[in-house]
Amino acid sequence: MTAALKVEDLTVHYDTREGALQALRDVSITVPEGQIVGVVGESGCGKSTLINALLQLLPENATIPAGRITLQGEDVTRANTRRLRQMRGQEISVVFQDPMTSLNPVLSIGRQMRDIQYRQPGSKAEKDRRAAAMLGRVGIPDPVGKLSAYPHELSGGMRQRVAIAMAALMRPRVLIADEPTTALDATLEVQIIELLKEIQREIGCAILFISHHLGVIAELCDRVVVMYAGVAVEEGPVADVFLRPGHPYTIKLIECDPGRLKEKVADLPSIPGSLPDLTDPPAGCIFQGRCDRATEICATPPPRVTQRPNHWAACHHSGPETR
Ligand SMILES: Nc1ncnc2c1ncn2[C@@H]1O[C@H](COP(=O)(O)OP(=O)(O)OP(=O)(O)O)[C@@H](O)[C@H]1O
Numbered sequence: 514m515t516a517a518l519k520v521e522d523l524t525v526h527y528d529t530r531e532g533a534l535q536a537l538r539d540v541s542i543t544v545p546e547g548q549i550v551g552v553v554g555e556s557g558c559g560k561s562t563l564i565n566a567l568l569q570l571l572p573e574n575a576t577i578p579a580g581r582i583t584l585q586g587e588d589v590t591r592a593n594t595r596r597l598r599q600m601r602g603q604e605i606s607v608v609f610q611d612p613m614t615s616l617n618p619v620l621s622i623g624r625q626m627r628d629i630q631y632r633q634p635g636s637k638a639e640k641d642r643r644a645a646a647m648l649g650r651v652g653i654p655d656p657v658g659k660l661s662a663y664p665h666e667l668s669g670g671m672r673q674r675v676a677i678a679m680a681a682l683m684r685p686r687v688l689i690a691d692e693p694t695t696a697l698d699a700t701l702e703v704q705i706i707e708l709l710k711e712i713q714r715e716i717g718c719a720i721l722f723i724s725h726h727l728g729v730i731a732e733l734c735d736r737v738v739v740m741y742a743g744v745a746v747e748e749g750p751v752a753d754v755f756l757r758p759g760h761p762y763t764i765k766l767i768e769c770d771p772g773r774l775k776e777k778v779a780d781l782p783s784i785p786g787s788l789p790d791l792t793d794p795p796a797g798c799i800f801q802g803r804c805d806r807a808t809e810i811c812a813t814p815p816p817r818v819t820q821r822p823n824h825w826a827a828c829h830h831s832g833p834e835t836r
């Protein structure tokens with residue numbers, strides 16, 4: 514079966530004054546049709562770079578020295594501008610962390626929802642009906658009345674629902690969600706996750722869900738790819754990775770996950786140390802500088818060690834019991 518989205522050995526560099534900054538190195542991610550795959554990692558690990566590469570919206574100073582991105586078998590990196598625009602409108606849609614990224618502040622919700630249906634048949638009244646039905650579907654009260662509202666008249670949580678409704682209205686094959694719940698409180702976060710699950714079931718799309726929060730990914734996704742400093746370090750079924758992580762980075766990430774803390778604390782725990790200099794990354798394991806298991810062998814590239822079926826970790830000392 515063709516994957517809905519496939520990223521193969523993707524490498525992205527940014528040209529900087531210090532030299533080429535290696536934002537992604539040999540990253541491979543497969544999102545099968547109808548599945549939800551999560552990508553998790555700290556700030557700076559390359560999440561936004563990945564999304565911008567998928568959408569071919571990388572900034573001017575970015576280059577893709579290696580790799581392939583295919584959307585339902587079609588190479589995105591080779592598509593012309595016209596085809597790309599078509600793909601972004603029809604086959605792939607995005608829900609961003611800040612819903613205002615996809616909403617226009619000076620147009621009513623109804624007008625915007627009508628506009629994104631420009632390729633679909635039907636009169637204005639029909640498009641409004643479809644829009645209102647979708648708003649109702651995502652749990653917005655008085656959906657018909659909301660068509661004449663402007664984004665600023667809605668709360669943050671409601672705006673995110675509108676953004677999801679707009680993305681779903683296009684019935685994409687692939688939905689990309691870039692930290693869509695990060696700006697929301699915990700209760701709303703749960704609701705938005707449930708909503709994404711329902712939308713996925715309803716329109717049958719594949720979802721690539723990006724977050725720095727492993728707990729959220731565990732709630733929603735089938736599989737997860739753990740990223741560190743531009744490298745995929747572990748991948749597997751969520752329950753497996755969450756309960757039996759193989760990579761020391763994943764283990765630390767879980768220890769620091771706010772969802773696991775019993776009491777709310779002012780300062781969330783964080784992994785000691787900082788990301789390596791990506792203009793001059795270390796030879797071998799990318800995590801060695803912050804890893805308490807690191808030994809000499811870590812200066813050589815770690816193999817992908819199978820933890821369990823369909824679950825690997827790129828670590829010389831992987832697994833919970835090898836210390
Ligand atoms: N236009 C750019 N020019 C140079 N370096 C960049 C550029 N954009 C991003 N970077 C660098 O690339 C790396 C990956 O950045 P990216 O924004 O993809 O990370 P992220 O995982 O999305 O982080 P966050 O969680 O903070 O959004 C970082 O080291 C960042 O500083």
Ligand SMILES: [Mg+2]
Pocket residue numbers: 560561562
């Ligand atoms: Mg980002």
